[in-house]
Amino acid sequence: MNTLNRELKLVLAAAVLFLLGGSGLWAGDPDPTPLFRRGFTVIPTPHEVDLSGEELPLTSDWSVDPGNLGDDDIAVRSLLRDLKDFYGLALRLGPTRSHVIRLQARPGLVAVETKEELADQAYTLTISPDTIEVNGNSPVGVFYGVQTLLQLPKVSRQGKLLLPVGKITDWPDLQYRFLHWDTKHHQDRIETLKRYLDWSARFKVNMIGFELEDKFSYPSHPVIGAPGAFTPEQLQEIVDYGLERHIQVVPQVQAPAHMAYVLKHPEFAHLRSDGSNYQACLCDERTYDLIFDMFQDLIDATQGVDFFFVSTDEVYYAGICEKCRRPYNLENRSLAWAEFVQRAHQFLKSKGRKVLIWLEYPLLPEHVSKLPADIIDGVLGNSYMPPLMSFVARRRYIEEERKIGMRQLVYVSMQGEEYLFPDHLDSDQGPGNLSGAFRTIVTDSQEGDPIGIYGAAWDDSGLHNETFWLGWSAVAQWGWSVGTPSVAQHVSEFMNIYFGPDVRAMAEIYAGLQEQARFFQTSWDRVPSRVRGLGYGSSQGKHPVVRLDLTLPQPALPHPKGLDVVPVYVGRYQAWIERAQLLGAKAAAIQLKLHENIALADRNQYNLEVLSALLDFTRHHEDLIVGMHDIERTLGEAAQAARSYRPQAAVEALVSAYARAATIVRERRDTYERLKNIYEKSRYPKGLSLPGKDFVHIMDDVKDHWADRRPDLTFMIAPEESIDLEGWMEKLSGIILDYAEANSLPVADISVELKRWEQ
Secondary structure (H helix, E strand, O other): OHHHHHHHHHHHHHHHHHHHHHOOOOOOOOOOOHHHHOOOOOOOOEEEEEEEEEEOOOOOOOOOEOOOOOOOOOHHHHHHHHHHHHHOOOEEEEEOOOOOOEEEEEOOOOOOOOOHHOOOEEEEEOOOOOEEEEEEEOOHHHHHHHHHHHOOEEEEOOOOEEEEEEEEEEOOOOEEEEEEEEOOOEEOOOHHHHHHHHHHHHHHEEEEEOEEEEEEEOOOHHHHOOOOEEOOOHHHHHHHHHHHOOOOEEEEEEOOOOOOHHHHOOHHHHHEEOOOOEEEOOHHHHHHHHHHHHHHHHHHHHOOOOEEEEOOOOOOOOOOOOOOOOOOOHHHHHHHHHHHHHHHHHHHHOOOOOEOOOOOOOHHHHHHHOOOOOOOOOOOOOOOOOOOHHHHHHHHHHHHHHHHHHHEEEEEEEOOOOOOOOOOOEEEEEHHHHHHHHHHHHHHHHOEEEEEEEEOOOOOOOOHHHHHHHHHHHHHHHHHHOOOOOOOHHHHHHHHHHHHOOOOHHHHHHHHHHHHHHHHHHHHHHEEEEEEEOOEOOEEOOOOEEEEEEEEEOOOOOOOOOOOOOOOOOOOOOOHHHHHHHHHHHHHHHHHHHHHHHHHOOHHHHHHHHHHHHHHHHHHHHHHHHHHHHHHHHHHHHHHHHOOOOOOHHHHHHHHHHHHHHHHHHHHHHHHHHHHHHHHHOOOOOOEOOOOOOOOOOOOOOOHHHHHHHHOHHHHHHHHOOOOOOOOOHHHHHHHHHHHHHHHOOHHHHHHHHHHHHH
């Protein structure tokens, strides 16, 4: 009955969402859950909760009985560690007669009406005045029950830790819950990835799609690995850490497309398809040799993992290579794609790995039947076509997969091309990523036969992974408990769990950061870049790649003689100036709240440091735009003084404009250095070169990723540097000194003053 009721609920929720569309914060959102109404927070939301209404104090008088798990089991260790770290409770280990937390794992111990494939992850958590029991059908179920117990305690007004008396019975709706680690444009430190695995485990995530690109050393072809890339031993260390926490770190290899990280090297130039470093030629057997060598290297370094993700992402032109004998057309392009998947599957299956792929364009729906049925489609029903055709193709993809019994992952993207900070929340610009994910998961979980969920967080714009955690936790939330809770409740629970119960106004801070980031992203001119692609285009067809650079014009310069000035920023940029003034004031208020929370947070303070540095970065951008206006206004004052025959006042105004520009330049450098220092607490320097091995930077011929514009982190300040404010200052300096000399003013003293501002 429980399963039937839940399926009926999902069908109704999907129907309502389809009809209403729009935001996940619509009036029909799920009601607050029973635990949440009582002040208890848990991610993911448990399925069945039976509360007595009583609450009991959790104190250091309690002990932990590991039952048949053993003292060293990760469930026991995480229980003891997190109780101490998060709540200051150091509990005894060993059985006692009362006030004991008892763990037990045994097949059939937890009876739930769900699919057999999900039963191993089920648990019960029974809380009574003298005993807390965490039971599971397997050690993983007990581990998940422990994570629920660790999140539950709330602090009373008297400062006591309280737990609700009652019973929780819980299991996942979807078997596999993937988070995406994309490392195209950065490399995390090993200790950072272990911390990510700890928090993924707390949210009951059991799969990581680790898109390594060149951040692995590939022993068979060492040239591919970037300087400092993870060695096989280091990757296995990360994998083992995950496996202990019931998480598989699944290697995800971009091939045969998105292969610029390989094909940029001269050693592989002969494998470029149609002359592009974007895609490898599928009609050259050496392409398969290379890709399978890479597969084998990663298999060897990820022992214990059952899966391998063949990232057949955006293979726009399968079979276009001049070495191909078949005519290049829609059918043969689809068949070439299918052949690659068949061969990759055959290779990986022989190595004991199950295969995941992106089943998408250019595969035609009628060719789905040519694929092995045991492959998992990582992007349920996706296609790259106009909306109406996309809907038709989606239905056909799903129907063809159903015929052969292929399973899928519900795919949601929590970040793609947004700069600095994701669009997590709804705003006046439209629904946020959380609302979109909620809607997609509810509707798509009723399509096909999904076995899991995939929460993508692409590194295309170089966002720090700490900005992803609200989105990642939402994927874990709704992958475990589809359709519950509401977006609003999840945001509240995440802030409480991830930062601790004492932080304040975090949702408001996130909304403010989102507003700041979108203004940064949109308040630039976009001009054609000098950098050109090879005309490789996109899924819509071959066409020239025109990259657009972000920039702004220099402020006006006064005429050398009369100092007349024609403003650049007054008029066209007036709306941006006014918006920048408003957001600058908002940023100052948000920064105060962030610093208050850095002191209040019990955990993940580093996350708040990253947010603070990003806020400084956006605030500087606002000051840049306002500063351009201030400079031109001051130049206008200089021109007015010159017309009034007051050369001393004119020079003072000119020096003031120069000083404003110098301040902007200095603050850009300081803000960037702070951002870089904070980022590199958790990451290695971007584009790192080491003795004996330089980082090779060649941009992708097709994809115009902001983070790929430069090899290092300075891509973030490249738009401002393109203004060349320093060059403008040099020109203004010459005008000032010439004007001073023409008006018999002390040129040497003025020159010293200008140099002082340069420091």
